[in-house]
Amino acid sequence: xxxxxxxxxxxxxxxxxxxxxxxxxxxxxxxxxxxxxxxxxxxxxxxxxxxxxxxxxxxxxxxxxxxxxxxxxxxxxxxxxxxxxxxxxxxxxxxxxxxxxxxxxxxxxxxxxxxxxxxxxxxxxxxxxxxxxxxxxxxxxxxxxxxxxxxxxxxxxxxxxxxxxxxxxxxxxxxxxxxxxxxxxx
Numbered sequence: 001x002x003x004x005x006x007x008x009x010x011x012x013x014x015x016x017x018x019x020x021x022x023x024x025x026x027x028x029x030x031x032x033x034x035x036x037x038x039x040x041x042x043x044x045x046x047x048x049x050x051x052x053x054x055x056x057x058x059x060x061x062x063x064x065x066x067x068x069x070x071x072x073x074x075x076x077x078x079x080x081x082x083x084x085x086x087x088x089x090x091x092x093x094x095x096x097x098x099x100x101x102x103x104x105x106x107x108x109x110x111x112x113x114x115x116x117x118x119x120x121x122x123x124x125x126x127x128x129x130x131x132x133x134x135x136x137x138x139x140x141x142x143x144x145x146x147x148x149x150x151x152x153x154x155x156x157x158x159x160x161x162x163x164x165x166x167x168x169x170x171x172x173x174x175x176x177x178x179x180x181x182x183x184x185x186x
Contacts, residue, residue: 004111005088012081014136015122019077031128032184038128043069045121049080052114053087123175135175
């Protein structure tokens with residue numbers, strides 16, 4: 001569990017660097033997450049971090065469900081990341097059960113779901129703003145390995161969370177292989 005929590009910390013850092021690189025003119029840019037632009041992906045990500053943190057703490061999330069970003073997306077992300085990081089660092093988290101929209105999960109299962117959200121949506125943002133150089137390929141490779149170890153993501157493809165895997169060169173950078181595995185065209 002500590003390995004996944006460490007990866008969540010790294011994912012929050014990577015994605016924070018990407019979020020800091022977004023200027024207001026790019027908020028309406030298309031993303032690999034087909035139905036959402038940069039602002040929508042970032043809003044979903046910040047909202048998800050706040051919801052996960054509230055679930056782990058047994059509290060209600062702070063923020064507006066329709067607009068988690070307010071006037072300053074970078075500040076909103078940074079605040080949510082700190083709350084999220086603190087929630088995953090609680091001593092009782094490894095033995096917790098977490099209520100997710102897809103059902104109840106053990107903390108390790110929920111942590112992997114959350115790690116995937118933070119990494120993949122961070123990559124969505126990096127690609128959308130033309131900054132794939134900000135992707136953490138080591139973290140992307142580790143997430144791919146963790147997904148394989150967990151038996152893959154096939155159950156998440158059925159409700160449409162991920163598309164069909166896209167064939168790509170095995171020599172492609174890890175972040176591109178991850179996105180292709182999850183059905184995102186980059």
